[in-house]
Amino acid sequence: MTIKQSSFILAIIAMLAYSCSTKDKYINEPGNLVPKTADEDQSIPSIRVNGSLLHSEAFGPENAPLIVAIHGGPGGDYRYLLNCRELAVKGYRVVFYDQRGSGLSQRFPRKSFTSLGEKAVDLMYDELGAVIAYYKKNPQQKVILLGHSWGGMLASGYVGRNPELVDGLIVCEPGGLKWADVEDYVKRSRSFNIWGEALNNVTYLDQFITGKEDQHAILDYKMAMLSSRNEITGEADFDPGSSWRDGAIISGALYETGEKYKTDFSKGLNRFNKPVLFFFSEKNKAYPDSWAGKITAAYNTVEKIKVAGVGHDGIITNTQAWQQITLPAILEYVKNF
Amino acid sequence: MKARAFCTLYVCVYLITNTLSAQTINWANPQKGHVVNANIGANYGIIYRVGYGYKTVGRLPLMATLSFSVPSGDQLFDDFATHYGLEMVFLKWRHIRGTAAIQGIYRRFRNDLVTAKNFGAGLSVSLGVYKLRWFAAAETGFDKAIITHFQHSDVYEEEFPLVKNGWYNPATGGNFNYGLRTGLSFKNNELTLRLGSIVNEDFKSKPMLPFYLQLGFNYSIASRAKH
Numbered sequence: 001m002t003i004k005q006s007s008f009i010l011a012i013i014a015m016l017a018y019s020c021s022t023k024d025k026y027i028n029e030p031g032n033l034v035p036k037t038a039d040e041d042q043s044i045p046s047i048r049v050n051g052s053l054l055h056s057e058a059f060g061p062e063n064a065p066l067i068v069a070i071h072g073g074p075g076g077d078y079r080y081l082l083n084c085r086e087l088a089v090k091g092y093r094v095v096f097y098d099q100r101g102s103g104l105s106q107r108f109p110r111k112s113f114t115s116l117g118e119k120a121v122d123l124m125y126d127e128l129g130a131v132i133a134y135y136k137k138n139p140q141q142k143v144i145l146l147g148h149s150w151g152g153m154l155a156s157g158y159v160g161r162n163p164e165l166v167d168g169l170i171v172c173e174p175g176g177l178k179w180a181d182v183e184d185y186v187k188r189s190r191s192f193n194i195w196g197e198a199l200n201n202v203t204y205l206d207q208f209i210t211g212k213e214d215q216h217a218i219l220d221y222k223m224a225m226l227s228s229r230n231e232i233t234g235e236a237d238f239d240p241g242s243s244w245r246d247g248a249i250i251s252g253a254l255y256e257t258g259e260k261y262k263t264d265f266s267k268g269l270n271r272f273n274k275p276v277l278f279f280f281s282e283k284n285k286a287y288p289d290s291w292a293g294k295i296t297a298a299y300n301t302v303e304k305i306k307v308a309g310v311g312h313d314g315i316i317t318n319t320q321a322w323q324q325i326t327l328p329a330i331l332e333y334v335k336n337f
Numbered sequence: 338m339k340a341r342a343f344c345t346l347y348v349c350v351y352l353i354t355n356t357l358s359a360q361t362i363n364w365a366n367p368q369k370g371h372v373v374n375a376n377i378g379a380n381y382g383i384i385y386r387v388g389y390g391y392k393t394v395g396r397l398p399l400m401a402t403l404s405f406s407v408p409s410g411d412q413l414f415d416d417f418a419t420h421y422g423l424e425m426v427f428l429k430w431r432h433i434r435g436t437a438a439i440q441g442i443y444r445r446f447r448n449d450l451v452t453a454k455n456f457g458a459g460l461s462v463s464l465g466v467y468k469l470r471w472f473a474a475a476e477t478g479f480d481k482a483i484i485t486h487f488q489h490s491d492v493y494e495e496e497f498p499l500v501k502n503g504w505y506n507p508a509t510g511g512n513f514n515y516g517l518r519t520g521l522s523f524k525n526n527e528l529t530l531r532l533g534s535i536v537n538e539d540f541k542s543k544p545m546l547p548f549y550l551q552l553g554f555n556y557s558i559a560s561r562a563k564h
């Protein structure tokens with residue numbers, strides 16, 4: 001055997017020996033690369049509903065009309081919606097919660113969602129119903145849902161199934177309500193030049209970090225890295241944004257079941273006869289006026305407001321737009337409740 | 338401390354193995370000498386790569402290689418990878434060759450949120466037919482991200498102030514690949530093609546770009562062989 005061949009074999013043995021050893025800091029340990037969740041850190045404000053520990057807070061008088069803020073994703077969290085706390089100062093009870101498997105709420109295995117088939121989304125409706133029930137202090141208390149993006153889809157779906165339980169609906173740029181529209185919107189809002197930097201930011205990290213099916217900390221971290229900015233919609237680009245922790249499993253599972261069973265978030269909306277307040281943004285290139293028109297056709301009565309100078313998240317996260325357009329319109333809408 | 342020990346070990350391995358990345362060459366070529374190559378393809382992004390190799394001859398030839406690659410993008414050198422190592426023929430029967438390669442890898446990823454630097458290792462084997470004018474072989478390999486350093490940006494630290502920067506190990510990732518390599522040889526030149534699939538080490542999940550495709554050109558500069 002030559003010296004080079006001996007060296008070659010020695011190198012293989014050395015590398016294998018090292019890669020089998022154990023060590024210091026683990027990427028799958030919560031608190032290292034991503035924050036801990038409510039079940040891992042008792043200092044996180046939380047409520048337990050439907051067997052899940054949800055990161056949740058509420059502000060404002062307990063018996064005032066309830067405004068439930070519902071975050072986007074699936075797999076986002078409510079941190080970027082916190083401007084809505086101002087509604088509490090105006091006399092409303094504002095509720096925030098991270099949906100199961102999202103933000104700082106408890107994580108669950110992928111199969112706990114996918115094994116439910118088309119009823120996977122029902123978990124989310126049931127959870128929203130349970131959150132409302134948790135915070136609603138009297139039967140006369142009005143309930144208004146305020147959903148952004150995926151939160152708008154979830155809120156619309158919930159209202160369609162429970163029109164009698166909701167008094168008002170405010171939605172901000174839901175991608176679509178019929179599944180075909182959801183796919184269309186996602187394709188247009190996530191498309192990028194294959195020669196551009198955006199592709200690397202999505203694909204290159206896969207050779208540095210890999211996570212197994214239910215290694216939430218790793219997968220959530222990768223999701224945060226991959227969705228760091230979007231030049232089409234403006235998320236974390238020309239719009240300010242902030243989040244605690246992505247939920248990769250719930251995001252993938254709900255998209256998978258939605259695609260398979262063609263989830264319809266507009267089902268039953270024709271039974272909801274109260275006015276709907278609908279916001280969309282001027283700078284989200286995937287959400288032109290024509291798209292807003294198409295999506296709002298599902299509501300019986302709707303007021304559309306185009307928020308100038310911002311993108312998808314900026315409807316709420318842009319301080320100027322929030323103060324001058326979004327908040328005044330919401331206050332005008334809810335003043336009768 | 339462990340990270341420093343690893344770096345020392347890694348440098349030693351690097352020096353022992355001389356350098357390389359598994360370059361796609363025609364092992365039927367009887368010449369020894371230098372090989373320079375360039376290729377473009379898709380492998381965790383749209384990748385441009387240049388490489389150099391030195392090939393020995395004999396009953397079971399060896400090739401030491403070194404390559405540098407960057408993904409396409411507005412910021413060309415924010416992400417990159419270097420591969421270095423050895424590939425050797427371990428089986429030779431008529432026109433059939435079996436090869437094995439070991440690579441050391443150093444790579445970097447940078448976006449608005451993090452700069453990640455990784456030391457990795459790659460092992461691969463191939464088996465196929467090699468003739469003077471052409472070759473085709475099946476290949477499979479494993480790419481292990483052995484140890485990774487994370488340094489997060491102010492943007493990420495504002496979101497998660499308690500994030501722990503530094504070296505992370507044990508291994509932070511690993512992917513298998515399997516596919517084909519083929520090529521045509523003429524004079525001192527070779528046109529090569531590699532393509533195949535990539536799967537996570539759990540054999541369930543896949544990377545965002547679950548395939549690789551590499552089109553390459555090799556130019557050989559023969560050394561005077563002693564017979």
